[in-house]
Amino acid sequence: MTIDDNLFQSVCQVARKAALFQSAADALEWDERTGMPPAAGEYRAEQVSALRSTVHTLRTANEYGENLQRLAEQLGGLDPADDHVTTVRELHRDFQRERKLPLELVSRLSAMTVRGQQVWDRARREDSFALFKDTLTEIVDLKREAGERMAEGSDKTPYEALLDEYEPDARISHLGPVFADLKGRLSELISRVADAPRQPDVSLLRQSFPVDAQRQLSQAVAEAVGFDFSSGRLDETSHPFCTTLGPDDCRILTRYETNWLPSGLYGTLHEAGHGLYEQGLRGDWFGLPPGSFVSLGIHESQSRLWENQVGRSRAFVRWAMPLLKQTFAGTLDDADVEQVYFAVNQVRPSLIRVEADEATYNLHILIRFELEQGLMSGELKVADLPEAWNAQYSESLGIEPPSAADGVLQDVHWSAGLIGYFPTYTLGNLAAAQLFDAIGQSIGDVEGLIEKGEFGPILDWLRENIHQHGRCYSGDRLVEKATGKPLSSEPLLNYLSKKLTPLYGLH
Amino acid sequence: MTIDDNLFQSVCQVARKAALFQSAADALEWDERTGMPPAAGEYRAEQVSALRSTVHTLRTANEYGENLQRLAEQLGGLDPADDHVTTVRELHRDFQRERKLPLELVSRLSAMTVRGQQVWDRARREDSFALFKDTLTEIVDLKREAGERMAEGSDKTPYEALLDEYEPDARISHLGPVFADLKGRLSELISRVADAPRQPDVSLLRQSFPVDAQRQLSQAVAEAVGFDFSSGRLDETSHPFCTTLGPDDCRILTRYETNWLPSGLYGTLHEAGHGLYEQGLRGDWFGLPPGSFVSLGIHESQSRLWENQVGRSRAFVRWAMPLLKQTFAGTLDDADVEQVYFAVNQVRPSLIRVEADEATYNLHILIRFELEQGLMSGELKVADLPEAWNAQYSESLGIEPPSAADGVLQDVHWSAGLIGYFPTYTLGNLAAAQLFDAIGQSIGDVEGLIEKGEFGPILDWLRENIHQHGRCYSGDRLVEKATGKPLSSEPLLNYLSKKLTPLYGLH
Incomplete structure (x- = not known):
């Protein structure tokens, strides 16, 4: 034919x-x-x-x-x-x-x-x-x-x-059991971390970081990982996102908190990850499936990989340290790599999804996944949502939001009609860990490259194995093709365990 | 019916x-x-x-x-x-x-x-x-x-x-003679000014004015004259303009030069004048003639009135002086009102239209008016445009642009397809002077109000007599209705003569 x-x-x-x-x-x-x-x-x-x-x-x-x-x-x-x-x-x-x-x-x-x-x-x-x-x-x-x-x-x-x-073709019958298993194993890990003998000191990230300086840092970091500013912009907004306005026009948005450095830094890396995917799509197919992203799960895998697997690695902190000290002269003079590395990897149940660590983050998602199913089936009324939200936070994370702003009102999604969107975040987390394993197997000493600020080979691998394919394969097929295995939660759980065990002195 | x-x-x-x-x-x-x-x-x-x-x-x-x-x-x-x-x-x-x-x-x-x-x-x-x-x-x-x-x-x-x-219904047979007469009388005034015994010292406007401080000043001045920031924004661009993106969304844009204060200050007042007109149109008729501006000549009359009749008055300088001294502490400490007033009213042939003074400005327009008629009739070829431009500048203003950037390439208009647009600037200058006379007759001591920063009565008069009418009357009819006389060049020539004679010691 x-x-x-x-x-x-x-x-x-x-x-x-x-x-x-x-x-x-x-x-x-x-x-x-x-x-x-x-x-x-x-x-x-x-x-x-x-x-x-x-x-x-x-x-x-x-x-x-x-x-x-x-x-x-x-x-x-x-x-x-x-x-x-x-x-x-x-x-x-x-x-x-x-x-x-x-x-x-x-x-x-x-x-x-x-x-x-x-x-x-x-x-x-x-x-x-x-x-x-x-x-x-x-x-x-x-x-x-x-x-x-x-x-x-x-x-x-x-x-x-x-x-x-x-997430084309995602089914509850498939996601439900995967998420339930993940929830159990993550909860177990999180409670071990809570009882661990060592805990990070995050006070060095809670100093005063002037917004102007944070802007410079974000610009430099986004450029370093490969975000192309001749066809993109970095701006500020209350709820960070990435949007593409044309084949050469990708906008990423972040927000800065004066007293919490990770918000701006990791927010930028996250959005830059989304932006790198968009900039890696084939522009001559813009507006058509071969030049479009395949699924939000894959999109999120790109942002999380740069934010977490790259950005929260010891090697990245080593690379960023001189830049941080120079940008915030007088504030981080005495900080050392191990302190910062431990601090940016604090695992602790918290109220706000976008500020959550890599381990507890997925529990935030699973709460929303359950609640929005209830809203859609009609079993949960909107009027009862705040109470249900707070109950879920107590049960899953052991903390109850003191206010709606820090609870049920924290996310823009539902107000924008984005229902069914949250589970893609956890799918993205799973895929990020699995893809990063494959990158390591393919290009060898990833940590060594990151430490030198040589992010090119990582981006090249993603361009080759993910970005350029647009919607030519399904999201699941793309992961399997790139990593040799179907998507599973093992790589994420192994990655977290391997990172947190030595940091927290778990056994 | x-x-x-x-x-x-x-x-x-x-x-x-x-x-x-x-x-x-x-x-x-x-x-x-x-x-x-x-x-x-x-x-x-x-x-x-x-x-x-x-x-x-x-x-x-x-x-x-x-x-x-x-x-x-x-x-x-x-x-x-x-x-x-x-x-x-x-x-x-x-x-x-x-x-x-x-x-x-x-x-x-x-x-x-x-x-x-x-x-x-x-x-x-x-x-x-x-x-x-x-x-x-x-x-x-x-x-x-x-x-x-x-x-x-x-x-x-x-x-x-x-x-x-x-400019609906404008005809060359009408504009031609008005503009020719204006050109003759302005040229005569400009050459008297050039030979005048007193000349302003503009060096105090050529000091270093940090852009951040200029931004604050522009914001304060736009607010003072009544620009509503809850339904508007002030931004920066290379070629200032005003655009309206909805009934409650007016965007004005200016540019700042570190070593020339009037560029940002008067650019902002000019665009704010446009913005006040747009914000004064009836929002419930947005997108329909009663809620639309009537002509570009009338639009320009609003911007020029705020920039010149208000902004370059002695009373305005008196009002602005404390704000200027506070904004640029250390730079304008010794400046006095008369010095600044004379300096912002310097009349001298120059290369750049948007930086031109009130008197020579119209000569810049008349040059473009002639050239674009030539381009349209085919008598002037685009290839010959730079030469024709330079010849006109020599003849009318006695100076020849040393470069295309400061000559034929200085305006965005033709590149944006805006041909037939320039003459509306001079029509606006004529109308601004005529309207300002009528405001004086209507509300009495205008200078006294301006000096106190009470711009409300001027804006109210414009809202009542111009803005609210949209396209219900033609531009000409609107001026006649508001001022009791048909549009003429007498008010502008009188205004300039009355201001420049004492300043320059003419006789």
Whole structure:
């Protein structure tokens, strides 16, 4: 079989046009979360909704769908990883999913979630879940409707249909047992660490670190790992993220806390990891599946690998030490590598997910995974969410949030309609550890390279094995192809155990 | 007669939807000119072109035009300044103009002008007209084609058809003689000033003014005159401008020069003047004629009034003096009001339009007015433009630019396709002086208010007499209604003469 070229060009043209409007909407949202004047939010929601509706209309048009159907029938016998085959298969898949959502629902959802973030932001600042409750209820109802519609004609639950958007083909029947096992083994490790004879002194990270100096540090670190500033920017926002506004326009955003160095430093490394993936996608396929990221789990594996496997290694601290001392002259003069290395690897149950350590982080995710399933099935009412949240924190992490701002209101996700998104973070953590093992086996002395600030070979390996493939393979297949094994939790558990045992003097 | 309400709502819905895409494109251009990564320009041009094409498609659709036509037939006997009548009349007028441009030309023009600005920016930085020549030629050809198409069926020249977009109904037969008279009388005044016994000492404005301090000053001054930061921002760019991204989202941009205080201070006042007009338009009519500015001449009258009639007055310098001394402690300690007042009113032929004083400024405009007419008629070739530019500067201002960057490449306008735009600056200067006279007659001791920093009554008068009316009256009619007289050059010439005679000791 061969693919009809005219037909192929015609669907690509539609998809590329949709990407123009999609990325324009993303640019408006970037602006909204960096510097938009406070009063401008209402109109901004209308703008974004108009753009996203245009995207939806383009991507669900009859003729476009018919052309994709005809092309999909021409794929028999062709290599599924071929760029053209991938384009047809994945655009057709996207069409079939989006087609189930009426334009009116898409438009309401997109306006609602822009407003949702505005309401959430105020509610968090005023520490009042009551301010957010009605808006969240509307969002949950709209997302449930979307999930139900997308699940129609399949054996998926509405929650799985939402999850599918972020992590294609992920199923609760598979994730549930993996996560339950992980929870048990992590909890056991965390309680051993809590009782360990040695504990880190994090006070040296709690000194005064002027924001200007932190900005310079973040810029230098992002550049060092390979983030390309000629086609990217680093900015500040209240809830860090990474967004791509064009094939040569990747924006990463971080936040700085004057009295807690890891927030800015590791936040930047995390977002730079996302940015390196986006910058490693093939620009000539921008807006089409071969030039798009494959899943959020894989996306998160890239950010976590740079933040944790690289950034929290002894070798990285060795490399960064002179830069830190120079940037914060007078503050870190007496600090040594071992002190800083131990401090940035503190493991301790805490309230805020984005500030959590590598071990407890996944417990934060599993809490959200359970709660959002409850919200979607209707078993958990939005009104009961704060209580359920606090109960879960007590049970899993042994601490109860003293306020909504430090509890149920801490994340932007649900306000932005991102339900089914959280589990991808833990999938990313698993994949990061597994990929980093494979990098070690492939390029040898990784620690030696990191210590010299030679991050190029790591990035090259990721470009070669992950970035360049776009959506040509599924996320699971990509990990298996790159590491020789199916995704599992063993590499993460081994990595944590190997790092924490000597640090904490465990036995 | 009455206006059919269903029909009216239906055309408003289309116009409002077009405004969503239009303002989204404006947001992308704002981003492009503030912080977009350098490599992102090519794709950004495609995004903006897609958005502007959508606007054009919406605004030129058959059904929309037919509805406007039917509504326009219902206006007989109704008050032309009524909001509904204005909406129909002006949307119909816009439709008739835009309809003459094929989508393909609009799309090419909009992509071309985004790229044009990028090429211009590089050419200016590298001081090379050769780098810009081909791009400018393409732009001029496209604009000529647009002008020819829009002039079809009227007695306008293509240049007048372009001018009409910025200054509705302006005609060369009217502007020509006014500008020629102005040129003669200004030249005479400027040469008297050049020979005057007293000259200002501007060295105190050429000291070192740290950018951070200038930013604070600009923020304070913009706030003082009434710019609302809850629905606006002040940023920096290489070529200052003001743009409105929504009913509560006005962005003004300025630039700071470390060794020349007026650049940042008066640049900010100028853009704040534009911003005050935009913020004074009625937000509930955003995207429709009653909530839109009437002409660029009127727009410029607002910026110039705040920059010059207010900002370069003795009273303003008196008010600003303590703020200046505090902001630049150690630099302006010994300066007194009279020194600063004389220095900010220096009149002297110079190379750069945006840095020119109130008197010579209009000569810069008249040069561009002549040159762009030549480019449009074809009498002047783009290749001959630098030579023609330099010859005009020698003739009118007695100085010849030593470089293209300080000459023909200094303005962004032509690169952005803004041909027919320059004359509106001089119209704005004329209107600013005339409006300021009327403000004095209406509210009494203006100088006394300015000296106390009480800018509210001036802004209120402008809101009442100009801003709130949107496009309900023509620009000319608005000036006449507000001042009791048709627009003329007498107020500007009187204002300059009255200010410069004592300052320079003329007789």
